Structure formats: C-alpha cells, structure tokens
Amino acid sequence: MEIGIVGGGVNGLCCAWQLAKLGHRVSVYERGKLMRATSCASSKLLHGGLRYLENGELRLxxxxxxxxxxxxxxxxxxxxxxxxxxxxxxxxxxxxxxxxxxxxxxxxxxxxxxxxxxxxxxxxxxxxxxxxxxxxxxxxxxxxxxxxMDDYALGVWVAEQARTEGVEMFEDVEVLRLDTAGIIETTAGVVRVDRVLNVAGPWAGRLLERSGVDSPYRLDLVRGSHLLLNQACRQAYLLEVPGERRIFFVLPWKGQTLLGTTEVRQGLDDAIACSDAERDYLLAAYKRYFPNQEATIAGRFAGVRPLISSAADPSRATREYAVHRTGQLISVFGGKWTTALALAEQVAARL
Structure with missing residues (x-):
C-alpha cells in the first residue's frame, strides 16, 4: 500500500517507521525541517505523566x-x-x-x-x-x-530508522490540501496515494478545515514555554507552582537548569515564543524553592501542544490522543512524545 504522511514531527516519523516495517511504501511531507517544530520543544522527559492520574487517565x-x-x-x-x-x-x-x-x-x-x-x-x-x-x-x-531524552536527536534517530526501511522524506514541502480519496496537494505538485495520514500536530485541524473535511474532534492549542538557566542543576524536581495545583519541572539539561512548563492558549497565526509574562511566572516559581540560587537566563523556548478540546482549563484537558478515519484519510489528534510509537500502532490498525 502507498501511504502519504503529512507532518515530520515525532508522531509522523514514528507512523512512517512503523508502517514501512509492515511493508508499505511511505512518504513524509514536512513544510519545514524534520523535528524542528513542537517535537523539539518538549521538557525532554520520557514519562508516564504522574499528574494525569488526577484526571483519571489511567489507560494513558x-x-x-x-x-x-x-x-x-x-x-x-x-x-x-x-x-x-x-x-x-x-x-x-x-x-x-x-x-x-x-x-x-x-x-x-x-x-x-x-x-x-x-x-x-x-x-x-x-x-x-x-x-x-x-x-x-x-x-x-x-x-x-x-x-x-534529547528530543531532537531521538527524533532524528527515528527518521534514520524510517529511511532505512525505505521511507522517503520531503522537507520544505507544504501540504496545501488533501481529501478523503487519497489526493495530497503540495507546493511541489499533486500526489495520489492509497492512504493519507494527517499527522500535522497543531496544524492538523486547520489542514482539515482548509480541505473542507469534517471531523468530530477539535484541538485546543496550548503553548508550553521553558527557560534555560545558566547554572548546573543538582537534582531533578517536580514542584507545585506556589498557590496553584499546577506543577512544573526543574531539570538538569546539558550542564544547565531547565524550567518548564507553562500552559497558555496559543493561536496558530501568533508567534510561538516564551512571553515575558511566562518568563516571570517560571522564575517566580523557581525562586520560591531556591531563594538563594542565581537565576541568570541563558535561553528560552516554546512549543504548541495539540490537546483534544475537553476542558476550559488547559491543565485539566485530556492528554489522550484520537485517531479518526474518513475514507482513505486518517487524522491524528493530540499525542505525547513518549507514546508516539504506541500511537503509530493504533494508526496501523486503522489502515
């Protein structure tokens, strides 16, 4: 079967790897560079999601x-x-x-x-x-x-495994529209395949809207921002934000201290960047627990989480993912870094 995958983040790459191992001919279309958007802006953790227990998400x-x-x-x-x-x-x-x-x-x-x-x-x-x-x-x-983990390096490694299985990767090729009959319209031309996988992360919903394809799911786009402090971190911590039930991480990362993350609603047309308000929020939370530590900022970064719309408060929104099929089109909504290969197995089952 010939399969076209829209999206070169970790979920798209894991789908490509899994499907190629099953013997399918797979191509990936990424409008920018592989692993250079949301998938490289995580908290660098492979985790079960301890706080998801409070939402009752035992399966996840x-x-x-x-x-x-x-x-x-x-x-x-x-x-x-x-x-x-x-x-x-x-x-x-x-x-x-x-x-x-x-x-x-x-x-x-x-x-x-x-x-x-x-x-x-x-x-x-x-x-x-x-x-x-x-x-x-x-x-x-x-x-x-x-x-x-090193999220970017691990994602690139997944891409290498997929290429070894015969997957073709097309970077700097934007998908303009797709349909339920297996047609992908890109900036490089029109492609017809047996199955189309829409694994565009935060942009999955917009691509469906632009293509005139209905979906039962809506995405709640939430920005997660991080700070890098120019100092070593002695110990990894999971901490409550003072006065809130939200948690944040203090983590050692390449000789520095990584702080994150925030949960702020994000528009796709707005700049995806850590705001000054988020910077101040994270620094204040950090100083509560480490009042005598220097907090010189070495850098900051942000990514957008595509959460399935389920709650008014982003911190209470489900972290589950959903896979929906219409004709020859399969769309993925949500998804965590850690569960990318499990999601790929679910996608393979829908073929």
Missing part, C-alpha cells in the same frame, strides 16, 4: 509508562533513567498521603519496570543532598523514576 498513564521503558531500551545512547524528587511543604496543595498513593499507583501501572520505584525521603535527607532547596516548612518528599 499505563501506556506511557510502558513506552517510557521501551524508549530507554530501544535507544540507550539517546535516553537515560532519571530520578526526580517532589518535596512536600506544610503550605502545599497535596499532602503526603495523596502523593504517596499516586506514586504507589504509578509504580503499579508501570508493571515490571526496569526502573526503581518511589521512596520517601525526610527533610534532612533532602537538604543534605541539595542545600539550595528551601527548607522552610519542608516535610520531606518522594523520589521516583522517569526517563530523560
């Missing part, structure tokens, strides 16, 4: 944890296990029982994981290993496992 968390471990085994040269800590304070929104129960479920959903489970650390232990952490009101905290 289980799948994400399975896929987290699979990436660690599949590409050990570009991934590694990471121990994160979640300190708990007297004034925090979540107590020890709530977090402990969540991590117990998290570890159970991971099954026979290659990573160690969560453990409790008292305040003295946490401060002894990271004296920069604020000790005022600190009760202790949990340490748990997830994974870390």
């Amino acid at each position: 968390v289980r799948e994400s944890l399975r896929e987290r471990d699979a990436w660690l085994r599949r590409a050990p040269h570009l991934t590694e296990a990471l121990r994160l800590r979640m300190p708990l304070y007297r004034q925090g929104r979540r107590g020890r029982f709530t977090v402990g129960a969540g991590l117990f479920i998290y570890d159970r959903l991971a099954g026979r994981s290659l990573l160690p489970g969560a453990v409790w650390l008292d305040a003295a232990q946490m401060l002894a290993e990271d004296p920069g952490l604020d000790g005022d009101g600190l009760l202790g905290g949990y340490e748990f496992s997830d994974g870390r």
Whole structure:
C-alpha cells in the first residue's frame, strides 16, 4: 500500500517507521525541517505523566509508562533513567498521603519496570543532598523514576530508522490540501496515494478545515514555554507552582537548569515564543524553592501542544490522543512524545 504522511514531527516519523516495517511504501511531507517544530520543544522527559492520574487517565498513564521503558531500551545512547524528587511543604496543595498513593499507583501501572520505584525521603535527607532547596516548612518528599531524552536527536534517530526501511522524506514541502480519496496537494505538485495520514500536530485541524473535511474532534492549542538557566542543576524536581495545583519541572539539561512548563492558549497565526509574562511566572516559581540560587537566563523556548478540546482549563484537558478515519484519510489528534510509537500502532490498525 502507498501511504502519504503529512507532518515530520515525532508522531509522523514514528507512523512512517512503523508502517514501512509492515511493508508499505511511505512518504513524509514536512513544510519545514524534520523535528524542528513542537517535537523539539518538549521538557525532554520520557514519562508516564504522574499528574494525569488526577484526571483519571489511567489507560494513558499505563501506556506511557510502558513506552517510557521501551524508549530507554530501544535507544540507550539517546535516553537515560532519571530520578526526580517532589518535596512536600506544610503550605502545599497535596499532602503526603495523596502523593504517596499516586506514586504507589504509578509504580503499579508501570508493571515490571526496569526502573526503581518511589521512596520517601525526610527533610534532612533532602537538604543534605541539595542545600539550595528551601527548607522552610519542608516535610520531606518522594523520589521516583522517569526517563530523560534529547528530543531532537531521538527524533532524528527515528527518521534514520524510517529511511532505512525505505521511507522517503520531503522537507520544505507544504501540504496545501488533501481529501478523503487519497489526493495530497503540495507546493511541489499533486500526489495520489492509497492512504493519507494527517499527522500535522497543531496544524492538523486547520489542514482539515482548509480541505473542507469534517471531523468530530477539535484541538485546543496550548503553548508550553521553558527557560534555560545558566547554572548546573543538582537534582531533578517536580514542584507545585506556589498557590496553584499546577506543577512544573526543574531539570538538569546539558550542564544547565531547565524550567518548564507553562500552559497558555496559543493561536496558530501568533508567534510561538516564551512571553515575558511566562518568563516571570517560571522564575517566580523557581525562586520560591531556591531563594538563594542565581537565576541568570541563558535561553528560552516554546512549543504548541495539540490537546483534544475537553476542558476550559488547559491543565485539566485530556492528554489522550484520537485517531479518526474518513475514507482513505486518517487524522491524528493530540499525542505525547513518549507514546508516539504506541500511537503509530493504533494508526496501523486503522489502515
């Protein structure tokens, strides 16, 4: 079967790799460069999504944890296990029982994981290993496992695997329209294939609208911004934003400290960049936990998450993905970095 894929992000590339391994002839069309949009602007984590448990998304968390471990085994040269800590304070929104129960479920959903489970650390232990952490009101905290990756390099590696299987990649070729009969109209000409996969991430919905194709799903576009601080990070943390239930990460990244992320609604025609308000928001949250640390900004970046529209508050919106078929056209809505290959398996099942 001849398949044309619209979108050269990680989900599109994983679909191409999976389908080529099944014997299909696959071509990928990317309007810019492979892996240069949303897929390279993540928090650099391979994770199950601990906070998704609060939304009751057990299926997604289980799948994400399975896929987290699979990436660690599949590409050990570009991934590694990471121990994160979640300190708990007297004034925090979540107590020890709530977090402990969540991590117990998290570890159970991971099954026979290659990573160690969560453990409790008292305040003295946490401060002894990271004296920069604020000790005022600190009760202790949990340490748990997830994974870390170089998102761009890992995505490029996936593209290399796909090319090895015979996938053709066309960069700087924008898809203008497509239809349910297998026609793809691009800036380089018109292509007819047996199946069209619309895996354009944040732009998937707009492409359908421009093509006059109806869909039962709508995307909620949410910008996630990050800061890079020009200093080493002693320990990876999952932290509550002061005064909120939202969480953010403090992570070691290539000798610097990575802070993220925000959740701000984004228009496709607006610049995708970390705003000054987001910068101030992340810095204020960081300084609450590390009041004596320098916070010199070395850089900032942002990406757009294509979430399925499901809640007024972006932080409560589902992180699930959906695959919808109309005729010879299959469209993907949503999708996480960690579950990209699991999504590709779902797409293959719809062919």
